[in-house]
Amino acid sequence: MAPFTLRWGIISTGGIATTFAKDLLVDPATREVTDVQHAIAAVGSRSVPSAEAFITRLRNAGGASAHGVSHAALDSTTAYGTYEEVFADPAVDVVYIGTPHPFHHPNAKAALLAGKHVLCEKPFVMDLAELDELVAIAKEKNLFLMEAVWTRFHxxxxxxxxxxxxxxxxxxxxxxxxxxxxxxxxxxxxxxxxxxxxxxxxxxxxxxxxxxxxxxxxxxxxxxxxxxxxxxxxxxxxxxxxxxxxxxxxxxxxxxxxxxxxxxxxxxxxxxxxxxxxxxxxxxxxxxxxxxxxxxxxxxxxxxxxxxxxxxxxxxxxxxxxxxxxxxxxCPIPAGNGMHYEADEVARCIRDGKTESARMPLAESRVVQGWFDTVRKQGSSVLKDLVGNAGK
Ligand SMILES: NC(=O)c1ccc[n+]([C@@H]2O[C@H](COP(=O)([O-])OP(=O)(O)OC[C@H]3O[C@@H](n4cnc5c(N)ncnc54)[C@H](OP(=O)(O)O)[C@@H]3O)[C@@H](O)[C@H]2O)c1
Structure with missing residues (x-):
């Protein structure tokens, strides 16, 4: 049977988004995966030239092609100068969020409200209320949502x-x-x-x-x-x-x-x-x-x-x-940096109609986010009394 192809929209073009996108392009066969594969349908940045430069860098990434990358995965990638255009693109199944932490909640919320599945970088959000709001939206819209804790899948x-x-x-x-x-x-x-x-x-x-x-x-x-x-x-x-x-x-x-x-x-x-x-x-x-x-x-x-x-x-x-x-x-990671394992999990969950991963359940993100809230509130940093963006 042909592998299921998951079509990603990447938002932001910084350090970890680059690593993640390169890993999407690593041939799944190098990690003995045959049932799913990945394509990058869109890249969103705060400017079009930055999104275009990101795609060009991926196309030229020699390290990636050394692992047997099929450039077809980048053939029809659209560069956008806003994140919202990625959320609105019908060619995108799932949005990967690689922006700094305080933007995770508003970015994920906007993607979910636009009907997209979401994989969001760690730390998931700034406080528990933000997480609870995202989970509620994902459940209501029957969409997949996961925190990108890649290590769990190694x-x-x-x-x-x-x-x-x-x-x-x-x-x-x-x-x-x-x-x-x-x-x-x-x-x-x-x-x-x-x-x-x-x-x-x-x-x-x-x-x-x-x-x-x-x-x-x-x-x-x-x-x-x-x-x-x-x-x-x-x-x-x-x-x-x-x-x-x-x-x-x-x-x-x-x-x-x-x-x-x-x-x-x-x-x-x-x-x-x-x-x-x-x-x-x-x-x-x-x-x-x-x-x-x-x-x-x-x-x-x-x-x-x-x-x-x-x-x-x-x-x-x-x-x-x-x-x-x-x-x-x-326990070596045979090719790439290792973020592809979590991407494979997302692909399988979405293929199978699941709204969360059994390996990285939302309840477990909630436990860890709760520790962060407690440690922050018990400490004396300038973020001690931070209240996130839930409800805004
Ligand atoms: N899983 C991991 O191992 C891992 C590793 C590193 C980081 N992370 C997480 O990933 C997130 C990003 O980290 P990073 O190291 O990739 O950061 P980074 O290199 O600074 O990239 C962040 C990107 O976010 C976008 N952005 C949107 N609004 C921004 C603003 N006001 N200021 C700065 N950037 C803004 C920018 O992309 P555009 O200009 O294209 O919009 C920027 O390139 C963090 O939450 C971090 O915890 C995870």
Whole structure:
């Protein structure tokens, strides 16, 4: 049977929209996908020349064609100088939103109201009320809506879940997850989206979604989890004095009856390269390597006390099930950057008439967005009292 072709409208032409669009053009066969494929029907920017330049850059992207790109996917792409024209284009099935965070809600709302399915970059929105409004519109119009948390769809995400949920490592005791990236804040312009409060600046919303992914996959989706509303127990933020956004956010979440997770994101230091998420379990630890948005390697390691030479006395004999040898596991993304996996999910859901993804459900976006709201309100950044655009 011929693959189902999903026709995308891309709005915005910045960094992540470029990465996403290039991944749409990677031949699905390189990741052994034969049932769906992608075409870019339209690109919307704040000016026509910018949209045209974006399409030209994609056509000339040698890296993409090296993966077997069919340029047919770009043959009939229309360049628009407004986002609204993309929403109105009958050749577009789904809109990808890659604008800065505060525009996600108004852009997604306008796309949904125009009758388009939506894939929206992380963080989904600025507050829970915005998310609830989008979900209500999507449900009312029977349209697909998803937050673009691409990491959830990577081979390693499934592999780590299988390891932990199989019970091989025993009960999960704690998940510690960090995405930190030294962001040279002092060298950035005031209107840089990383630090400009008007563009949703700060570490919480920019980096926070990624460590949260691992806590959600491992704990929230754990077969033994019964807590669908895990709460933030404590949080802290450190503020970047120049403009008052958070340069660091950290918080702890508890899944009642299961385990806790400590989550950290920081613009002023780097995550340890070989240890970005630690899933501490009864029989050993599973360690996911940096970067948490696109890791390709994890290790299963013994607890420190079971390693010979780690203490003055000989280690005690291993308990039943205890891990005694380190193992290293590679989960490569064979071609492209890896955003195509989430695009495949969107294509399959839309093909099958679904309005949300079982892998990235709206209820789980709601959980994480709720943590962001709580951490923001408990902190002292200039966005502390922010009220989003719901209802406007
Ligand atoms: N999934 C991921 O791994 C990932 C990675 C990076 C970023 N993101 C998310 O994607 C979003 C965009 O990030 P980015 O790094 O791509 O940003 P960026 O490079 O600054 O691009 C943002 C684009 O949004 C459009 N835009 C519309 N109104 C704007 C305004 N007032 N100011 C600036 N740009 C405006 C512009 O495109 P036009 O001029 O064409 O309209 C601009 O190129 C953020 O929400 C971010 O969290 C996700």
């Amino acid at each position: 081979p390693i995400a499934y592999a780590v879940q299988r390891e932990i949920h199989s019970g091989k490592l025993g009960r999960v005791r704690r998940v510690t997850a960090e995405l930190s990236s030294y962001a040279h804040l002092d060298e950035r312009a005031d209107n840089d989206r990383m630090i400009d409060p008007k563009l949703g600046g700060g570490a919480l919303l920019d980096l926070g979604p990624y460590p949260s992914v691992w806590s959600m996959l491992v704990l929230h989706q754990h077969p033994d989890n019964t807590d669908q509303a895990p709460q933030v127990l404590d949080s802290s933020q450190r503020i970047y004095a120049r403009n008052g956004v958070d340069e660091l956010s950290a918080w702890t979440v508890r899944w009642d009856g299961l385990a806790e997770s400590r989550i950290l994101c920081d613009f002023t230091a780097w995550t340890p390269r070989d240890c970005a998420a630690v899933i501490d379990c009864e029989h050993g630890q599973l360690i996911v390597e940096h970067p948490l948005y696109r890791p390709e390697r994890y290790r299963i390691v013994p607890h420190p006390s079971t390693v010979a030479g780690s203490s003055e006395s000989a280690p005690p004999p291993p308990r039943p099930g205890q891990i005694t040898e380190e193992s290293v596991h590679h």
